[in-house]
Amino acid sequence: TGMFTYDPGFTSTASCESALTYIDGDEGVLLHRGYPIGQLAKESSFMEVSYLLLNGELPDRSELDHFTYTITRHTMLHEQLATFYRGFRRDAHPMAIMCGVVGALSAFYHDSADITDPHQRMVASHRLIAKMPTIAAMAYKYSIGQPFLYPKNDLSYTGNFLRMTFGVPAEEYEVNPIVEKAMDRIFILHADHEQNASTSTVRLAGSSGANPFACIAAGIACLWGPAHGGANEAALNMLREIGTVDRIPHYIDRAKDKNDPFRLMGFGHRVYKNYDPRATVMQETVREVLSALGVSDPVFDVALRLEELALNDPYFIEKKLFPNVDFYSGVILSAIGFPTTMFTALFALARTVGWVAQWNEMISDPAQKIGRPRQLYTGPVQRDYVPVDKRS
Numbered sequence: 485t486g487m488f489t490y491d492p493g494f495t496s497t498a499s500c501e502s503a504l505t506y507i508d509g510d511e512g513v514l515l516h517r518g519y520p521i522g523q524l525a526k527e528s529s530f531m532e533v534s535y536l537l538l539n540g541e542l543p544d545r546s547e548l549d550h551f552t553y554t555i556t557r558h559t560m561l562h563e564q565l566a567t568f569y570r571g572f573r574r575d576a577h578p579m580a581i582m583c584g585v586v587g588a589l590s591a592f593y594h595d596s597a598d599i600t601d602p603h604q605r606m607v608a609s610h611r612l613i614a615k616m617p618t619i620a621a622m623a624y625k626y627s628i629g630q631p632f633l634y635p636k637n638d639l640s641y642t643g644n645f646l647r648m649t650f651g652v653p654a655e656e657y658e659v660n661p662i663v664e665k666a667m668d669r670i671f672i673l674h675a676d677h678e679q680n681a682s683t684s685t686v687r688l689a690g691s692s693g694a695n696p697f698a699c700i701a702a703g704i705a706c707l708w709g710p711a712h713g714g715a716n717e718a719a720l721n722m723l724r725e726i727g728t729v730d731r732i733p734h735y736i737d738r739a740k741d742k743n744d745p746f747r748l749m750g751f752g753h754r755v756y757k758n759y760d761p762r763a764t765v766m767q768e769t770v771r772e773v774l775s776a777l778g779v780s781d782p783v784f785d786v787a788l789r790l791e792e793l794a795l796n797d798p799y800f801i802e803k804k805l806f807p808n809v810d811f812y813s814g815v816i817l818s819a820i821g822f823p824t825t826m827f828t829a830l831f832a833l834a835r836t837v838g839w840v841a842q843w844n845e846m847i848s849d850p851a852q853k854i855g856r857p858r859q860l861y862t863g864p865v866q867r868d869y870v871p872v873d874k875r876s
């Protein structure tokens with residue numbers, strides 16, 4: 485078997501050194517390059533946070549303008565990719581399309597394959613950050629049969645995404661500043677989260693020297709799962725299934741039942757065992773958005789009551805299960821008008837910044853080698869092959 489530490493799920497294995505993100509799960513602390521997530525979410529912008537994650541410091545005014553200009557100039561997709569979308573069924577899940585389209589970018593940018601050149605790595609990173617909103621919006625447009633909209637350079641990163649998603653060529657699209665702010669905040673809150681499953685996937689894929697677009701496609705595939713990025717979609721679907729406040733206790737009982745695989749989606753976290761600092765910001769934003777949009781969604785009543793009941797239930801208290809960021813983000817995204825299938829695509833859009841920043845950090849780290857975990861073998865001991873007619 486060998487002398488390996490057995491650590492299923494890597495709950496106590498550090499796979500790398502990283503200067504990007506600090507998490508203290510017991511204290512509910514999340515810092516990007518030292519800055520608390522609450523301050524960044526409330527006072528900064530997604531462009532600034534992207535710059536910070538990629539470059540290590542907050543930009544000054546001219547650095548920010550230059551970065552924003554660079555990202556804006558990379559938002560278009562190769563026209564050939566529109567044909568690529570048409571190969572998908574209209575009812576394809578946006579994450580299926582995202583995996584495919586982002587992976588396909590590797591066939592379009594041959595210069596990005598040279599990962600030994602820091603300049604090329606930065607170009608690939610900018611391309612990915614810039615094109616994700618276009619890719620996600622096109623996945624949505626394709627699913628509802630509306631024409632694709634080209635990016636518009638005078639809009640903000642987030643405003644541009646909203647217009648490409650909800651606008652139509654026939655009329656001007658007015659970006660609602662409250663929605664734009666909330667969306668930007670959701671992007672900031674999802675930008676990076678140290679060595680989570682999808683980020684570890686991107687690093688592992690990248691550790692072999694693979695093409696950056698292919699690595700990010702791998703991250704998207706991992707993020708899709710309901711235990712990870714798929715949780716926001718699963719959380720809202722669950723709240724809708726519960727439907728009314730009186731049905732909540734039944735679902736709480738199910739979540740506590742060891743013989744029932746049902747879990748309260750949007751509750752619990754591998755690292756945060758006290759509270760999720762992202763959830764705190766999100767909870768405030770929910771109220772702002774719902775009142776600004778004049779949306780009264782019964783799902784929000786169910787969410788609030790469920791939160792209250794679960795937080796006072798001995799099972800959840802003892803297991804330290806608290807609402808995570810996805811518990812609230814789904815309610816906001818739904819109020820803005822996104823179908824649940826788009827939720828995880830939005831998470832992928834935002835997390836792309838973290839993925840490329842982590843990927844860059846890994847490639848520049850001389851200590852990094854190809855990721856190659858070992859195992860504890862549990863199969864049969866050596867035995868001899870028996871021809872098929874002699875097997876009893």
Ligand code: CMC
Pocket residue numbers: 680710711712713714715739740746747748749750751752753754755803805808809810
């Ligand atoms: N509802 C009911 N019971 C739960 C839940 C839940 N949501 N989460 C954990 N538990 C129980 C679990 O059954 C286990 O009980 P026991 O010790 O009796 O076996 C105990 O709590 C510990 O759970 P675990 O699965 O061993 O913990 P983990 O760190 O491996 O899992 C998790 C973390 C996030 C996968 C899990 O809490 C979960 O499945 N939550 C629901 C899905 C979700 O909301 N995921 C989003 C995470 S935040 C966004 C992201 O990072 O992508």
